[in-house]
Structures are given as structure tokens and as C-alpha cells.
Amino acid sequence: MNRLGIFVDAGYLFAQGSAAISGATEKRVNLSLNEQAVITQLIQTADELSGGTPLLRIYWYDAIGHSGPSLDQKRLAQSNNVKMRMGTLNGSGQQKGVDSMIVIDMIELARNHAIADAVLVSGDEDVRVGVQFAQSYGVRVHLLGIASETDKHNQSPTLVQEADTHIEWGPDIVNSFLALRQPQTRRPVKAMEFLGDLSTEAADAGATAAAIVERGDPEEIIVKMATAQVDGLVANDLQALKAALSVSSATLPREFDGKLLGMTRDALGRDLTQEEKRLARKTFKACVKRK
Incomplete structure (x- = not known):
């Protein structure tokens, strides 16, 4: 043939x-x-x-x-x-x-x-x-x-x-x-350091990174970590994720899920609760769909 x-x-x-x-x-x-x-x-x-x-x-x-x-x-x-x-x-x-x-x-x-x-x-x-x-x-x-x-x-x-x-x-x-892709940093990202770089909206509202941490508000850290990771996706990953989530919106592909949870854990300085994991994944998927 x-x-x-x-x-x-x-x-x-x-x-x-x-x-x-x-x-x-x-x-x-x-x-x-x-x-x-x-x-x-x-x-x-x-x-x-x-x-x-x-x-x-x-x-x-x-x-x-x-x-x-x-x-x-x-x-x-x-x-x-x-x-x-x-x-x-x-x-x-x-x-x-x-x-x-x-x-x-x-x-x-x-x-x-x-x-x-x-x-x-x-x-x-x-x-x-x-x-x-x-x-x-x-x-x-x-x-x-x-x-x-x-x-x-x-x-x-x-x-x-x-x-x-x-x-x-x-x-x-x-x-x-x-x-x-953006490689995952080997150095843990601390919450204070991360929020100091990214929380411009919070700063404008009069809330500093220190105040966020002091009042024990991990949700804001989790949301900002998930948002930042979506912002850092290369074009092909973003397109592939959009297609994958349109088929199965309940599941985040493992290579993105592991990085998301790992870097969020480093930012908080502790393990995430199940509710916090759900929030991180929900925010990540919502940000992908909005892109």
C-alpha cells in the first residue's frame, strides 16, 4: 500500500x-x-x-x-x-x-x-x-x-x-x-509578599497586606492566587482549558490543579481545607471561562 x-x-x-x-x-x-x-x-x-x-x-x-x-x-x-x-x-x-x-x-x-x-x-x-x-x-x-x-x-x-x-x-x-509555561517557583511564596505585589485594589480601599493577614482572611489570598495563575497561562493552555472545561466543568486537569493547590498552600503557609480547595478551583475555572 x-x-x-x-x-x-x-x-x-x-x-x-x-x-x-x-x-x-x-x-x-x-x-x-x-x-x-x-x-x-x-x-x-x-x-x-x-x-x-x-x-x-x-x-x-x-x-x-x-x-x-x-x-x-x-x-x-x-x-x-x-x-x-x-x-x-x-x-x-x-x-x-x-x-x-x-x-x-x-x-x-x-x-x-x-x-x-x-x-x-x-x-x-x-x-x-x-x-x-x-x-x-x-x-x-x-x-x-x-x-x-x-x-x-x-x-x-x-x-x-x-x-x-x-x-x-x-x-x-x-x-x-x-x-x-511559567515554572512553579521553588521558593515558597509567602502571603504577605504575594499580597504586597498584587493587592492593588485592597490597597486603594485602605486595606494593606498586613491587615489582610492579621484579620485572618485567607479567601482573598486564595482568590488572588487563582486569578494570578490564570493570568499567567500561555495562550495554548488557556484555549485547551476552555475546551476541557466546556466538556467537564467539574474537573480541573491534574497538571493545573496540582500547581494551583501547591502554590496556594505555599502562600498561606499551611495546608488547605477542603472548602478552601473548592474555592481555589472554582475561582480558577471561573477566571478561565471569563478570558
Whole structure:
């Protein structure tokens, strides 16, 4: 069959993509993916590499953490022409089972003559055997990497040699689908410090940050923390949250929920009560919907 398969190692794409746009490898929690933009870019690049071979589908290989799939993983799984293949994360946050799934899929699709071209986004030596077997069935394999000033050799040299063609995306392309979120500060934000920066309305009304804390008014701190976090969302996260909350307004995606509650806890200097957690989540979701 004259079809094209695209095989994406998400771990490689996020790690090297973040290095390309920021100069350092960032944690996944600090990265926002525009799912439709990366799908469009993958299909466009694959079309150029294969000379116009029709797409079979995109195979996206990632790992699920203990808390379940993230918002971008759920959105990708629901996207047209995308097949999610999910491995697991070990205790060190490393992907397990992803390379073997890539190899198996490449071999099976090639053996069954389901594809004539394959575009592979990866840098791992372990997937080289999949390239070799696919080529033995007549498949042309195009290796796609991500150029990084901090790691110019982020793909196995023997994997590069094995591929039929090899190109790299630069920072300008990566920036079209990947963005940095505001990282959560490692230094706890104290209520006095936070309100001193953000409570301009309270100051205008004659109430200082000190007075707010003295009178034991955590609700104002919680509301301001939630509002500030929504104000700091990158455009793609805001759009994705709006879509997610329109489907299920009761649930806040875990990667945003954890950051919201963690930073609010740091601001108050204590654990939140269940009622305070509900207030933080309600305020956050209301602010997202108003944007």
C-alpha cells in the first residue's frame, strides 16, 4: 500500500524541543503543546520528505504517569489521524516500553505492506532495528530530528546513518507548536509578599497586606492566587482549558490543579481545607471561562 506512517517519540520531541526554544531541557510540566499545530507541522514535513505519499496515520508514543493522562495527551488521543501508544514512567520519570512499541509497529506495518514511507521522530539507538527491518520490506525511512545548540548530537549517529534521509527542525518550527509555561517557583511564596505585589485594589480601599493577614482572611489570598495563575497561562493552555472545561466543568486537569493547590498552600503557609480547595478551583475555572 502506498501510504505514509509517522512515528513520534514524544519524550524526544519534548526534551529536545524545549532545549531548542529555551537553551535547556525543561520538565514536561513546564511545557505547553499545541496539538493541532504539531500535527499540521508533522504532516507537512512528512509530505515534503516522502514526495507526497498519502498519510496512513500518526503514531504518537508517550508515557502515562501515576495520575493518569495529561490534558495534552487526552487532546491528542481525540485528534483525527492520531493513534496514541502509551508506555509507563518509572520512579525516575523515565519512559518504559516506548522504544519497543515503535520498533514493533514499524516492523508490522512494513511486513504487512501497510506503508511505503516512514517518518521517524526519535534519537534513540534502540529504534534502529525497527528502521533496518522496515527497510528490508522496502520501506523508505526518513529520520526527523530537532536542532539544539546545547546538544548538537541528540540523535544516535548509527540511527542517522541507517535512515534513508535525515533533516532537523529548527527553533522557528518548534516555536510554532511548543511553548514554555511559567515554572512553579521553588521558593515558597509567602502571603504577605504575594499580597504586597498584587493587592492593588485592597490597597486603594485602605486595606494593606498586613491587615489582610492579621484579620485572618485567607479567601482573598486564595482568590488572588487563582486569578494570578490564570493570568499567567500561555495562550495554548488557556484555549485547551476552555475546551476541557466546556466538556467537564467539574474537573480541573491534574497538571493545573496540582500547581494551583501547591502554590496556594505555599502562600498561606499551611495546608488547605477542603472548602478552601473548592474555592481555589472554582475561582480558577471561573477566571478561565471569563478570558
